[in-house]
Every structure is written in structure tokens, then in C-alpha cells.
Amino acid sequence: MCSAERTDDRTTAARIRDAAILRFGEVGFGKATVRDIAADAGVSPGLVLHHFGSKAGLREACDEHVVAEFGRSRIEAVESGATDPFAAMAGVQGEQHLMRYFLQGLRDNSPGAGRLFRSLFEETLRLMELSVEQGVIRPSENLHDLTAVLLGWQFGGLLLQGQVAQVLGTGTGAAEMMPRYACASIEALTHGVFADTRYEDAWREYASTGEPPPGDGDSA
Amino acid sequence: MCSAERTDDRTTAARIRDAAILRFGEVGFGKATVRDIAADAGVSPGLVLHHFGSKAGLREACDEHVVAEFGRSRIEAVESGATDPFAAMAGVQGEQHLMRYFLQGLRDNSPGAGRLFRSLFEETLRLMELSVEQGVIRPSENLHDLTAVLLGWQFGGLLLQGQVAQVLGTGTGAAEMMPRYACASIEALTHGVFADTRYEDAWREYASTGEPPPGDGDSA
DNA sequence: ACCGGCATTGAACAAGTGTTTAGTATATTG
DNA sequence: CAATATACTAAACACTTGTTCAATGCCGGT
Numbered sequence: 001m002c003s004a005e006r007t008d009d010r011t012t013a014a015r016i017r018d019a020a021i022l023r024f025g026e027v028g029f030g031k032a033t034v035r036d037i038a039a040d041a042g043v044s045p046g047l048v049l050h051h052f053g054s055k056a057g058l059r060e061a062c063d064e065h066v067v068a069e070f071g072r073s074r075i076e077a078v079e080s081g082a083t084d085p086f087a088a089m090a091g092v093q094g095e096q097h098l099m100r101y102f103l104q105g106l107r108d109n110s111p112g113a114g115r116l117f118r119s120l121f122e123e124t125l126r127l128m129e130l131s132v133e134q135g136v137i138r139p140s141e142n143l144h145d146l147t148a149v150l151l152g153w154q155f156g157g158l159l160l161q162g163q164v165a166q167v168l169g170t171g172t173g174a175a176e177m178m179p180r181y182a183c184a185s186i187e188a189l190t191h192g193v194f195a196d197t198r199y200e201d202a203w204r205e206y207a208s209t210g211e212p213p214p215g216d217g218d219s220a
Numbered sequence: 221m222c223s224a225e226r227t228d229d230r231t232t233a234a235r236i237r238d239a240a241i242l243r244f245g246e247v248g249f250g251k252a253t254v255r256d257i258a259a260d261a262g263v264s265p266g267l268v269l270h271h272f273g274s275k276a277g278l279r280e281a282c283d284e285h286v287v288a289e290f291g292r293s294r295i296e297a298v299e300s301g302a303t304d305p306f307a308a309m310a311g312v313q314g315e316q317h318l319m320r321y322f323l324q325g326l327r328d329n330s331p332g333a334g335r336l337f338r339s340l341f342e343e344t345l346r347l348m349e350l351s352v353e354q355g356v357i358r359p360s361e362n363l364h365d366l367t368a369v370l371l372g373w374q375f376g377g378l379l380l381q382g383q384v385a386q387v388l389g390t391g392t393g394a395a396e397m398m399p400r401y402a403c404a405s406i407e408a409l410t411h412g413v414f415a416d417t418r419y420e421d422a423w424r425e426y427a428s429t430g431e432p433p434p435g436d437g438d439s440a
Numbered sequence: 441a442c443c444g445g446c447a448t449t450g451a452a453c454a455a456g457t458g459t460t461t462a463g464t465a466t467a468t469t470g
Numbered sequence: 471c472a473a474t475a476t477a478c479t480a481a482a483c484a485c486t487t488g489t490t491c492a493a494t495g496c497c498g499g500t
Binding site for chain 4 (some may be wrong): 055064
Binding site (some may be wrong): 207 | 255338369383403
């Protein structure tokens with residue numbers, strides 16, 4: 001069917017939007033220029049504004065589309081029976097350009113990324129509750145906060161991928177550092193990091209008395 | 221001595237640098253303008269370039285200074301006998317403007333932030349080894365990678381402070397969300413998150429055989 | 441065939457940016 | 471005191487950026 005010149009069934013606006021998602025994901029919203037996006041989509045800069053009103057409008061359209069695509073991707077993952085957090089995360093990682101766009105959005109606190117983070121949180125929380133019932137995740141009194149922290153660690157670690165890779169001595173690419181990273185992560189999440197409950201005890205005492213247990217009382 | 225008009229003993233170049241550190245920490249290097257920094261320092265924009273050559277040169281000077289200040293702060297923390305990771309981290313959090321600058325540097329992968337991250341890693345690794353000897357941290361076969369991952373989580377979580385706070389329902393400020401965040405973190409780092417060693421076992425098998433244990437083989 | 445509404449373009453505009461440059465004051469040095 | 475270097479300013483320059491606008495081509499309806 002499509003041999004030499006492949007037929008692009010996307011409408012021009014969709015092509016612009018997809019090019020923008022790629023650009024925004026690569027260099028971020030601030031450094032991406034309308035001219036570059038237009039060139040990638042093979043149109044003039046004016047047309048971009050004609051379709052989306054402004055650069056901000058273009059971003060909104062991209063946010064909306066990425067959120068929808070993420071939702072679609074996650075639904076597929078659930079339907080295919082991925083019931084543990086790792087598989088779910090792997091499913092999200094599948095579409096790398098969407099993930100890159102999302103991470104760039106997290107970098108500059110875009111409203112779209114905020115919405116997406118919240119929706120991912122709610123979904124992950126349900127997944128965690130399910131995992132607790134199945135005996136995969138240790139039961140916790142405040143699973144809600146635990147999930148929030150874990151999600152922050154998850155995506156925060158992804159944001160610092162480059163720095164961590166440099167420290168690990170591996171290449172910056174996700175595929176190269178993944179084994180080392182996953183191994184250490186699994187160890188920490190399986191056995192914890194502290195040798196005993198002294199920090200937990202100290203925290204409990206602090207929470208009940210309101211006094212800081214460690215010996216730093218000065219220096220506001 | 222200094223009652224009404226406090227004498228600013230800093231040299232003009234230092235004042236410009238400090239103003240730049242504040243600006244860069246607030247809005248990031250990209251969005252900070254030379255004119256704004258000059259206005260904050262009470263000088264003309266040209267003077268900024270006169271002293272630092274270019275905006276990039278100004279950033280290098282800021283990087284250098286922040287790295288030095290961080291080192292000084294950490295040395296003080298060590299000398300004051302803060303031998304556990306939490307106290308060390310609290311000490312770093314002390315100078316908030318330095319931390320903000322560092323986090324902004326991590327956001328856009330500035331070389332200065334990379335250097336600082338690496339130096340913080342080496343210091344934290346030594347601290348972890350010490351903590352293992354003292355029985356505070358659980359011994360691990362690859363403490364190196366574990367430290368790298370934990371540091372990524374630590375600062376990554378700080379980068380996503382706003383998003384996590386919104387999910388937690390607390391204010392965005394560090395002081396408001398700290399209790400909830402710290403509580404969940406301590407729980408995760410004390411007991412782990414997984415209920416058993418199934419993920420660890422699966423990983424060990426994967427590492428030895430090279431076959432992915434979970435049942436996803438399709439969908440590249 | 442004519443017309444009206446799109447999609448699309450090329451050029452120009454306006455604002456903001458880092459940077460340069462000429463010029464002025466101030467201090468330092470012989 | 472003269473000379474010179476340094477600190478500093480005001481203005482302009484050059485460039486990039488988002489955005490606007492008039493003009494053109496295209497396609498469907500009557």
C-alpha cells in the first residue's frame with residue numbers, strides 16, 4: 001500500500017501537534033521554538049499559530065493529547081493483565097516520547113503534567129491497594145502517603161537519570177543503566193535501608209511529643 | 221555599628237553573583253535575565269558582563285561559589301557531629317537558597333550541578349559505609365549502587381516537591397509537607413515496600429539467565 | 441462558472457534578550 | 471599634579487522569539 005511516499009493520514013494540525021510533542025519532550029517548552037516545530041511538521045510558522053492560537057495553546061493541545069494517550073496506554077496495560085507496579089511502569093515506559101514529554105512537563109511544573117501526575121497517583125493507589133490484597137505489597141497504615149512518596153521517587157529518579165547514570169558509571173541511556181538501577185531499587189524496596197527501627201521509633205516519639213529527637217535544637 | 225544603613229562589605233562582583241544565585245534559584249537559568257539580576261544588585265546590566273564576561277560566565281562563577289559553600293556547609297555539619305544521613309541532609313537543607321540553586325541546576329543538567337551531585341554522592345557513600353559499620357544502615361553487597369539510587373530518589377523527590385505536595389493535600393511549602401513525607405519515607409526505608417522477596421528472586425533469576433521473568437514478551 | 445470559506449504562506453512587526461561600545465567618574469600610582 | 475587603569479553607566483546593536491497580516495491557492499456549494 002504505502003511503498004515510496006508513505007501516506008500520512010494525520011491531519012495537518014495533528015502533524016504539528018505531534019511534532020510539538022517531540023520537540024517539547026526533547027528540549028523542553030521554553031527552548032522549543034515555533035519555527036523549529038513548524039519546520040519539523042513541514043509547514044510555515046504562521047500555520048502553527050493559525051491552528052492553535054499561540055504557543056501556549058499548542059502546549060495545551062499537546063497536554064490534552066498526551067494525557068489521553070497515557071490513559072489509553074494504561075488501560076491497555078490493565079486489560080492485558082499487568083497487575084503489579086513494575087509491569088505497569090514498564091507499560092508506561094513503552095511510549096518513550098510520551099514519557100519524555102511528561103518528564104519535561106514535570107521539570108517546569110506544567111499544569112498538564114500536574115494533572116497527569118495526579119491521575120497516575122490515583123491509579124497507582126488503586127494498584128497498591130490491590131497489591132496489598134494480593135500479598136505483594138506490605139500492608140501499611142497510610143498507604144496513601146506511601147504511594148505519593150514512592151511515585152515522587154519513581155519519577156524524580158527518572159528526572160535525575162543522567163546524574164545517577166554518571167555516578168553509576170554507565171551510559172546515560174535508560175537501557176544501559178536499567179539493570180544496575182533496578183537491582184538496587186529492588187533491594188531497597190524489599191529489605192529497606194535502615195538496619196533497625198530506630199528512626200521509626202524516633203519519628204513516632206517526635207510525632208507524639210512534638211520534640212525533635214536528634215540533637216539539633218539550634219540554628220533555625 | 222550597623223544600625224540604619226547596614227554596611228554591605230561584599231564587593232560589587234560578589235553582590236552581583238549573590239543576586240544571580242537567588243534569581244537562578246528562583247526562576248532557573250533560562251528565564252533569569254541579566255537585566256533583572258543587575259537590577260537586584262543595584263547596578264547596570266553592562267557591569268554584569270564587565271565582571272563576568274557573559275551570562276554563562278556568571279553562571280560558572282555562581283556554580284563555583286555554590287559548590288564551595290555547599291562544601292563548607294557540609295564540613296561544618298560533619299564537625300558538629302552529624303553522623304547520620306538525616307542530620308546531614310537537614311544540614312544541607314539549612315541554606316535554602318543554595319538548595320534551590322542546586323535543584324534548578326539539576327533541572328536543566330547544568331555542569332555545576334553535575335559536579336555537585338557527584339561530590340555529594342562520594343560524601344554520602346562514605347557516610348553510608350560509616351553508617352553500616354555503626355549498625356544504622358543494613359549492610360549491602362552493592363552499597364555503591366544503592367547509595368546512587370537513594371540519592372536520586374532524595375533529590376528527585378525534592379524536584380517533584382510541588383506535585384507530591386498537591387497529591388498529599390498539604391501546602392506546597394517544604395515545612396508543611398515534611399511531616400507526612402518524612403513519615404512515609406521512614407516507613408518505606410525501614411520495612412521496605414514489597415511483602416516478600418519475590419521480586420528480588422525474580423530479579424536474581426533474570427540476572428543469571430537473561431530471561432525476563434514477568435510474562436510480557438510482546439510489544440516492543 | 442462564480443463565490444465564499446478554509447488552509448497556507450511569506451514577510452513584516454514588536455518585544456525581549458545577551459552583548460558591545462563609547463563615554464564618565466573614581467581611585468591609584470608615578 | 472598628571473597619567474593610567476579600573477568601576478561603572480547609558481545607549482545602542484544584533485539577534486531571536488512569538489505573533490500578526492495581507493495575499494494566494496484550493497476546494498465545495500450553488
